[in-house]
Amino acid sequence: MMDRIDPDAVIMPEIYGQFAEHLGACIYGGLWVGPDSPIPNTQGYRNDVLQALRDLKVPVMRWPGGCFADEYHWRDGIGPVKDRPTQVNNNWGGTVEDNSFGTHEFFNLCELLGCEPYLSGNVGSGSVEELAQWVEYITAADGPMARLRKENGREKPWKLKYLGVGNESWGCGGNFTPEYYSDVYRRYQTYCRDFSGNKLYKIASGASDYDYDWTDIVMKKAHSHMDGISLHYYTVTGWSGSKGSATKFTPDDYYWTLGKCLEIEPVIEKHDSIMDKYDAKKRVGLLVDEWGTWWDVEPGTNPGHLYQQNTMRDAMVAALSLNVFQRHTDRVRMTNIAQVANVLQSMVLTRGDSMVLTPTYYVFKMYIPHQGATPVPVSVKTSRMDVRDGRSVDMLQATASRKDGKITLSLTNVGLDNDIDVEIPLGNSAKVKDMTGSIITAGSVNDYNDFGQPEKVTLKPFKGAKASKGNITLKLPAKSIVTLTFEI
Known part of the structure; x- marks a missing residue:
């Protein structure tokens, strides 16, 4: 059943990454309640969720989006909370955000969890200068942005390894063509520099599932300027009309879901083969930084907040997807399930001061020993x-x-x-x-x-x-x- 081991192969811990977007109750109420909340917290982070994520040994967290990333202006989320401007979340239900969770809150969370931050930069509505200064604010030891960070209470620079240059730039991140995005990517990444010993791993905004043309063109025009390129793949029945109930489904629906889930493997293989044309040595990583199930929201909840339940079917999707990623460690360097709390295929659900761990959470916990391990190829005889x-x-x-x-x-x-x-x-x-x-x-x-x-x-x-x-x-x-x- 178990085949020959390649001693040089590694299942990157980042394959078990998480994703936290300003969407519904993922951040506010899920991860963050603020230091003055009656809900037990540490510096504003929910104690129950904090411990649950520590128990998962979360390796990397992606933030602030998602579609939200390309409408997020980082200066709105620094400084005294009372002075931060509010913002309408136009992508997700029209919620008014108070920006109490910003750069300091995210990077401090990553330190508390012991995980790598993965920042999605604003390309759609932002500027080159804005993204360049954000990187400098986070990572520089000296200079004007470092002085501003110190004035806001953080003396020592943070480490930032993973930087996404835009998100879904073919859609909500700007509706670019791949040719135009390639030029934009090259420009933006040029000005995102390494400060104070920090080394950025720069990630281009990649394709959605079957859009092989996007991967081909962006790799052709920009592969030498990137460390990774993203891929999004959801187990979803379609993007118009009902997506089906998260909890009320037939055996036929169940098996269809697993078939759709497993189709991510030939999709990865096709994108990989395209990348091989320009990067035969597989230097550039493929990062599946959004994946998971997408069902109709739970009845009575805001349609824009994407709150869905999480059944044993979702646990199966998690296990089968992780199996696929572990078979492609030569190219897949990170994945980020969508999302960590209260949104889509989440790890935890919260309501007031209560928290529930989902079946998907337990799959991630069960798979912890695979993090950083050497994959052992497995052949299976089955019906x-x-x-x-x-x-x-x-x-x-x-x-x-x-x-x-x-x-x-x-x-x-x-x-x-x-x-x-x-x-x-x-x-x-x-x-x-x-x-x-x-x-x-x-x-x-x-x-x-x-x-x-x-x-x-x-x-x-x-x-x-x-x-x-x-x-x-x-x-x-x-x-x-x-x-x-x-x-x-």
Whole structure:
């Protein structure tokens, strides 16, 4: 089942990245309540969410958008909070933002979480000077922008590795053509400089799912000026009309969702092959910095706030997507699920002073051992189901990695009805030691966690795997994800 290991390959921890946009209750109420809130907080950050994200070992956080990024002017979010101007969030429900969460609040959050900041710069409605000065404000030790930062209470510069030059520049980020954006990108990145030992990893705004022409043209014209290019791929039924309920769906809907989710692999492969024409050594990374499920909002909520529930189906999408990313570590250097709190396929849901962990959260927690590990190629013999729209789904999915002498194997039975008997041959001389396991499953794939039932779908110990000399056997329950960690 497990094939030859490439010792030089690494599953970048950033593949497990998060995304926090000024959208609905992702920032305000999700991450940030302010230091004067009765909700328990540390410097304004919710204690419960802060701890939940620390437990996930979040490697990188993308901010402030999304579509919001290209309408965000960073000077509105610095200085005394009482003096910051308000702003209408035109993309997401017309919410009036008070800008109490700005540059200092975001970078301080990243320090509290121990994660890398990923900044999306304003290209659509901003200027070259504005973005260049933002980078200087954040990273310079001396000079006018550094003095302004110090006046606002931060003496030491922050580190900023990841800089996105625009977001969805083909759409909400400016409706550019790829030819025009390529020139704009080259110009903007020129003036975003490295200060005080900081080294920027510059990311061009890339394509949406099947737009291979965008990747081709931007790579052709600007690949030598970038470190990475983004890709957005949502598991969504379409962009007009109903996207379907997050919780009320049929088995046919479920299998279609997994087929759509898995289609990200040939999409990555096609973009990768285009990038190879201009970058055969794969220096430029592909960053899937928006991905996940997109359903109709929960009834009674603001349509522009994208608040959706998160079922066992979403957990399956998370596991299968992460498996794909781990198979493409030669090109995929980062991914950022959309989004971290209260928006789309989130890690946590909050209401007042309460917080719920989603099934997707538990997948990310289960997969922590894969972060920074060496991928172990896995071949699987399994049955296949054809689903609507000409897609198909393998019933057994798997990924594996090795780190610090331990192998981590994650197995997913996507079938709704039948258990799968799994045998994992490890070699006649292999002796399994210190094996532990965990499982996520549910009575129904429609099950979810909510206020009043916060642990209907959760992570539990799995003791169903048996080791004998040379192999591991287990019965993988229907609609379940199991991770085993062991030494040999």
